[in-house]
Amino acid sequence: MxxxxxxxxxxxxxxxxxxxxxxxxxxxxxxxxxxxxxxxxxxxxxSPMAVEAMRAAIPEMHRYPDGGAFHLKHKLAAFLDVDPTQILFGCGSNELIVFLSHVFLGKGTNIVMGTEAFAVYFLAAAMYEADVVRVPMPGHLHDLDAMLAAISPKTRLVAVCNPNNPTGTAVEPAALDDFIERLPGHVVAIIDEAYFEVMPEALKPNVLRHVREGRENVIVLRTFSKAYGLAGLRIGYGIGHAGLIGLLNKVRQPFNVSAMAQVAAMAALDDTxxxxxxxxxxxxxxxxxxxxxxxxxxxxxxxxxxxxxxxxxxxxxxxxxxxxxxxxxxxxxxxxxxxxxxxxxxxxxxxxxxxxxxxxxxx
Ligand SMILES: Cc1ncc(COP(=O)(O)O)c(C=O)c1O
Known part of the structure; x- marks a missing residue:
């Protein structure tokens, strides 16, 4: 072997x-x-509403899921005020990280990320033989200026986990806007908002605004694993320009998100x-x-x-x-x-x- x-x-x-x-x-x-x-x-x-919806869905589990997640995608698009073509679901937001690495990374390219940022970015880059440029995080916080400065012609992705796991730190919303404005066009920024729903209001950025305004090289990642309590089902999503989402969709397996996860996520969205x-x-x-x-x-x-x-x-x-x-x-x-x-x-x-x-x- x-x-x-x-x-x-x-x-x-x-x-x-x-x-x-x-x-x-x-x-x-x-x-x-x-x-x-x-x-x-x-x-x-x-979410108790998700539990109830899952119980009701059990008799349908002999069917393959809807790979395009039509109903969930439309519901979420309305909820987020974006177009359904701007959303892609994954087997956890983890899978979106792998899609992004698959599409953008390879030998001779790199991803820029913080030294204390979520390890899956590092591991996914290694899976595609890309280099990882680690940028120090003074005070356990992403240094957005230093991350911009670390971008080279070889850079394809830059990841900002906000708040970051495992440090829990979040950058100033205005600093994140500025970072996105200054981002070179050849690099896609991944703004990982796995914990967005539990963030204190004053620290919540509005990165989706950039997506709504048509910026092509920014993707926001979110998940049903954390605030919605559905980690075991494995469902997360990315929100970005339809062109970017279309590229990521090319490397998605046909039934990557289970029917049960889709049903539960729909109900969880209503469970305020x-x-x-x-x-x-x-x-x-x-x-x-x-x-x-x-x-x-x-x-x-x-x-x-x-x-x-x-x-x-x-x-x-x-x-x-x-x-x-x-x-x-x-x-x-x-x-x-x-x-x-x-x-x-x-x-x-x-x-x-x-x-x-x-x-x-x-x-
Ligand atoms: C920053 C960050 N991104 C992504 C994920 C992946 O979450 P999931 O694949 O469950 O959606 C996690 C989980 O711990 C995380 O902390």
Whole structure:
């Protein structure tokens, strides 16, 4: 067997550990006692309206999905005030990152991204043998001027995760507008807004305005995985110029988004109660951690998302010790932050358990 050399060299993404896996490994008989705050999921659960819609859709599951997602696309287009031709769905917004890499990256090209930005951009670029230009992030924040300065004739993509995962930081909306205005025409900007729905209003940019105004080289990525609580279904989307969306559609498998995911997403869009409750839980969780963590000597990074990056020291050890206390968080050494862990903002009870366990673990 002789795989391609660059495939042999690829690194495998390390996801948040599933509860079931931790229970098996550490011999915990009752999985219900374990909390997982490691993947920025919605700890309120899925939208109840989505759950109801999925139940009703079960008898139709012998059919292939509508690959074009007609109904969802039209509903979402009206919701976002864009044309349906400006939207493409993926198996999570992750798949949109792969589509973009497939279409734009190859040997001799590069993507510009932050040193502490979402790892899938890096991994997808490697899958297409492209180079990655990593731009330092002072104060854990994207440096948009430095990112523009790092663009060369070889650059095809520049990714701004806003808020960024795992840092939680968001750039000033006006700075993002300025970045998009100054972007050279040969580069596509990916503005990854996976956490848009839970962002504080004052930090919410209006990147869609650029798409509505016809800018060809900007795509916004969003997802149903986070605020809508549908991570297990795998559905996200990109919003961009119809020409760009058309290109991405060429590398999409015919049935990349399941029928169940489409049904659930349609219903979740209507579930404003669930969304409001989610925002409240996130805001409450953030206030709690920002108050409690410094009291136990843990520094926090300002967050505009549903998680918080914090400096505990010895991140991987702390992660392992918390796991023994039935709390799963995420160590941050893969992001070059060996002293940090990332905690998803959960319910008040979960948040309390995380802080209690941390207090127990820290010297
Ligand atoms: C910044 C960012 N982009 C994209 C994703 C991918 O989300 P999904 O594929 O579930 O839509 C995530 C998930 O953690 C993320 O944090």
């Amino acid at each position: 002789k795989a391609k050399d660059y495939i042999n060299a690829l690194r495998v993404y390390e996801p948040g550990r599933p509860i079931d896996e931790v229970a098996r490994e550490l011999g915990f008989p009752d999985m219900a006692e374990i909390i997982k705050v490691a993947s920025n999921e919605n700890e309120l659960g899925p 109660t669930h969304l409001v409750e989610t925002r409240e839980m996130v805001a409450e969780g953030l206030a709690f951690f920002e108050r409690e963590l410094p009291r136990i000597g843990v520094q926090t990074v300002p967050s505009a998302a549903n998680f918080i990056l914090c400096r505990t020291g010895r991140g991987r050890e702390v992660f392992a010790e918390l796991q023994k206390r039935k709390v799963i968080v995420r160590p941050m050494d893969p992001y070059g932050l060996p002293d940090h862990i990332r905690i998803t903002l959960g319910t008040p009870e979960q948040n309390r358990r995380v802080v209690d366990a941390l207090r127990d673990v820290l010297p």
